[in-house]
Amino acid sequence: MTKDKILVARAIFPDILERLVEHFDVESNQDDAVWNKAHLIEKLQGKAGVFTTGGDQIDAEVLDACPDLRICANMAVGYNNFDIDAMSARGVLATNAPDVLTETTADFGFALLMATARRVAESEHYLRAGRWSRWAVDMFAGADIHGSTLGIIGMGRIGQGIAKRGALGFGMRVVYHNRSRLAAALEAECRATFVGKDELLATADHVMLVVPYSPATHHLIGASEIASMKPTATLVNIARGGIVDDAALAEALKAGRIAAAGLDVFEGEPKVHPALLDVPNVVLTPHIASASVPTRRAMVGLAADNLIGFLTRDAPLTPINLDAIGARRRAAR
Numbered sequence: 001m002t003k004d005k006i007l008v009a010r011a012i013f014p015d016i017l018e019r020l021v022e023h024f025d026v027e028s029n030q031d032d033a034v035w036n037k038a039h040l041i042e043k044l045q046g047k048a049g050v051f052t053t054g055g056d057q058i059d060a061e062v063l064d065a066c067p068d069l070r071i072c073a074n075m076a077v078g079y080n081n082f083d084i085d086a087m088s089a090r091g092v093l094a095t096n097a098p099d100v101l102t103e104t105t106a107d108f109g110f111a112l113l114m115a116t117a118r119r120v121a122e123s124e125h126y127l128r129a130g131r132w133s134r135w136a137v138d139m140f141a142g143a144d145i146h147g148s149t150l151g152i153i154g155m156g157r158i159g160q161g162i163a164k165r166g167a168l169g170f171g172m173r174v175v176y177h178n179r180s181r182l183a184a185a186l187e188a189e190c191r192a193t194f195v196g197k198d199e200l201l202a203t204a205d206h207v208m209l210v211v212p213y214s215p216a217t218h219h220l221i222g223a224s225e226i227a228s229m230k231p232t233a234t235l236v237n238i239a240r241g242g243i244v245d246d247a248a249l250a251e252a253l254k255a256g257r258i259a260a261a262g263l264d265v266f267e268g269e270p271k272v273h274p275a276l277l278d279v280p281n282v283v284l285t286p287h288i289a290s291a292s293v294p295t296r297r298a299m300v301g302l303a304a305d306n307l308i309g310f311l312t313r314d315a316p317l318t319p320i321n322l323d324a325i326g327a328r329r330r331a332a333r
């Protein structure tokens, strides 16, 4: 029996690549070369499946140029790099990698919050630069985490993990805003109170963004939202670039409108708005919220298992648009 051809668009763990090789005729980008769209299209010719990361765009143009493609398996929980409607319309399955990264990403939300509010990165740079000649009472004095109010925008699985850490671990008062309110039992489990976005921004000491990116959340936090936050507040974005207006944030930080920000994601990453690089009270990390070794292995493994499950048994593990694909298949019968 001939094996389906698949493309692994980025370098992955060799043992997981081997697992894919047992099932498929695999072409992989183990050199992790940067491919533009034309190159990706060329590599996708004749491929039934593709392993992607959040940086690989699969849109109508790619799909139309690659008619053999049946599944795109993203090793990310977010999938704003996929045009799901275009995939569904062409009968291409999309899968993502939820759950396996929830706790690791929630941990990182706190790592970034604490580094930001307690000025860890800023003070470390100061020390490394040889500028520490004398201790002072107010040296790098920041904001407290314990006992403060945490405002979470986006209360999916990761948001819930952050709420529990805040309430149970740090004695924080947790407020959240989400498209829809959580069921009462889940709200109680998270010890979180549902509020409007304006109230959250006005009352939170620390605002954490964990909302998926879509046209509706583009620049959800811009100049006027930042202006409505407490001047002592911190803003943390571990969601997606584009949810915060980075230029407006840099401006607000420079003007001292809020105390500090922690950003793991950026508009147009891996480019970072140059104004952010000049601001001392911002902690910048290169999209690593899910980057623990076990979690990255689990994400890659889940994307691989989605390819294997779908192409060998018609049983993907974490499909996004299975219903749309199924309806299309039924209509074609």
Ligand code: 8YV
Residues within 6 Å of the ligand: 052, 053, 054, 055, 075, 076, 077, 078, 079, 101, 287, 289, 290
């Ligand atoms: C990924 C992420 O590391 O899962 C997501 O949505 O943003 C990150 O955890 C990144 O997108 C690589 O695929």
